[in-house]
Amino acid sequence: DTAVSQTPKYLVTQMGNDKSIKCEQNLGHDTMYWYKQDSKKFLKIMFSYNNKELIINETVPNRFSPKSPDKAHLNLHINSLELGDSAVYFCASSQEASLPYNEQFFGPGTRLTVL
Amino acid sequence: GQNIDQPTEMTATEGAIVQINCTYQTSGFNGLFWYQQHAGEAPTFLSYNVLDGLEEKGRFSSFLSRSKGYSYLLLKELQMKDSASYLCAAMDSNYQLIWGAGTKLIIKP
Numbered sequence: 001d002t003a004v005s006q007t008p009k010y011l012v013t014q015m016g017n018d019k020s021i022k023c024e025q026n027l028g029h030d031t032m033y034w035y036k037q038d039s040k041k042f043l044k045i046m047f048s049y050n051n052k053e054l055i056i057n058e059t060v061p062n063r064f065s066p067k068s069p070d071k072a073h074l075n076l077h078i079n080s081l082e083l084g085d086s087a088v089y090f091c092a093s094s095q096e097a098s099l100p101y102n103e104q105f106f107g108p109g110t111r112l113t114v115l
Numbered sequence: 116g117q118n119i120d121q122p123t124e125m126t127a128t129e130g131a132i133v134q135i136n137c138t139y140q141t142s143g144f145n146g147l148f149w150y151q152q153h154a155g156e157a158p159t160f161l162s163y164n165v166l167d168g169l170e171e172k173g174r175f176s177s178f179l180s181r182s183k184g185y186s187y188l189l190l191k192e193l194q195m196k197d198s199a200s201y202l203c204a205a206m207d208s209n210y211q212l213i214w215g216a217g218t219k220l221i222i223k224p
Contacts (some may be wrong), residue, residue, distance in 0.1 A: 043158070104212070
């Protein structure tokens with residue numbers, strides 16, 4: 001049983017295209033996240049989302065948008081893909097965003113390559 | 116600004132002990148996390164410290180000094196499977212995790 005799953009695992013696409021990455025968690029968690037990990041291995045938070053609040057990292061271009069059909073899913077939609085968007089994107093979830101002890105469970109990652 | 120510093124790479128010998136240091140600067144503080152990330156895989160949780168002192172969990176221990184903005188992860192009896200990147204992350208006052216770039220640990224026989 002996979003706790004946090006993402007699809008696809010690999011995504012290769014052309015500049016200018018629009019793509020989506022799906023994420024699902026079966027842990028019953030209230031909060032989900034999207035991270036970008038670039039070639040330098042920094043994990044950068046893009047969004048955190050629960051039923052009440054979407055927190056956006058202000059450095060994230062508005063070409064990126066999270067979409068949550070329900071508490072167990074948080075999909076990432078990207079418009080007009082650019083070369084610099086190439087990275088590994090991780091989805092994660094945790095019980096509650098506003099608790100200090102807030103272990104995050106990560107999905108396997110989606111390696112996006114923009115040509 | 117908010118910042119996490121940790122060494123880029125460390126090398127150690129199988130069976131030995133290694134200490135990975137991390138210094139942090141955040142707006143407010145709600146705890147310090149260590150995660151392990153094997154190449155091509157997702158990060159997995161190792162430890163959480165919010166009070167000063169040492170937390171021991173098997174072969175891994177984590178230490179925190181809030182006054183110094185400093186933490187370390189101590190790995191004992193190193194095994195080849197411990198070869199991975201170790202990510203330090205501090206939680207700020209908004210409960211957001213600020214991540215370091217990770218320390219790549221290479222274990223040699």
